[in-house]
Amino acid sequence: QVQLVESGGGVVQPGGSLRLSCAASEFTFSDYGMHWVRQAPGKGLEWVAFIRFDGSNMYYPDSVKGRFTISRDNSKNMLYLQMNSLRTEDTAVYYCAKDSTYCSTSDCYANWYLDFWGRGTLVTVSS
Amino acid sequence: EIVLTQSPATLSLSPGERATLSCRASQSISSYLAWYQQKPGQAPRLLIYGASNRATGFPARFRGSGSGTDFTLTISSLEPEDCAVYYCQQRTDGLTFGGGTKVEMK
Numbered sequence: 255q256v257q258l259v260e261s262g263g264g265v266v267q268p269g270g271s272l273r274l275s276c277a278a279s280e281f282t283f284s285d286y287g288m289h290w291v292r293q294a295p296g297k298g299l300e301w302v303a304f305i306r307f308d309g310s311n312m313y314y315p316d317s318v319k320g321r322f323t324i325s326r327d328n329s330k331n332m333l334y335l336q337m338n339s340l341r342t343e344d345t346a347v348y349y350c351a352k353d354s355t356y357c358s359t360s361d362c363y364a365n366w367y368l369d370f371w372g373r374g375t376l377v378t379v380s381s
Numbered sequence: 382e383i384v385l386t387q388s389p390a391t392l393s394l395s396p397g398e399r400a401t402l403s404c405r406a407s408q409s410i411s412s413y414l415a416w417y418q419q420k421p422g423q424a425p426r427l428l429i430y431g432a433s434n435r436a437t438g439f440p441a442r443f444r445g446s447g448s449g450t451d452f453t454l455t456i457s458s459l460e461p462e463d464c465a466v467y468y469c470q471q472r473t474d475g476l477t478f479g480g481g482t483k484v485e486m487k
Contacts (some may be wrong), residue, residue, distance in 0.1 A: 367472065368427060371424035
């Protein structure tokens with residue numbers, strides 16, 4: 255069964271930085287695109303970032319563009335989210351999620367549906 | 382940005398009743414819509430993708446339908462374990478979620 259385990263959350267002051275990690279196992283990590291999604295306390299879901307299976311392209315919504323950076327290390331089956339210039343509104347549980355990527359013989363194509371999720375890590379931005 | 386509007390915000394039903402959840406997109410998204418189920422204290426789970434394809438592990442009482450701008454998630458006969466918040470998600474223009482519908486037992 256797919257396993258995704260997030261870590262690195264905690265309390266940080268506004269303007270600070272934090273790096274989240276997601277350890278993946280029980281699937282071929284290097285074949286799949288990966289996402290970060292967040293959920294503020296008592297609120298809905300917000301997509302934060304996506305990275306292609308090979309790390310060649312990354313995508314972000316305007317709310318985090320220029321502040322957050324998604325990356326991956328396929329040799330270690332690890333996904334990361336570097337968060338800089340944090341704001342109080344970034345307070346949320348951050349989930350990593352696997353994309354339901356489809357691979358042909360020549361390339362892999364993201365479906366942008368999130369078929370497995372980790373349990374999340376809480377980030378609190380507060381002074 | 383494509384906005385997804387879910388209604389109602391809360392649905393209170395008795396066991397065995399039919400639940401009908403709506404998701405409306407601000408512009409056409411063809412069939413590029415998913416539904417997720419999130420129970421309290423848990424991560425979301427993919428329930429429906431491509432508007433009408435049921436994900437592994439969910440029973441046949443869950444059915445997704447629609448295309449273009451109007452989509453529906455139907456639970457044909459509500460079970461207590463179906464109490465959760467349900468989110469729709471589009472992938473046509475970036476990735477956005479609706480605000481969610483909470484299904485609770487009356």
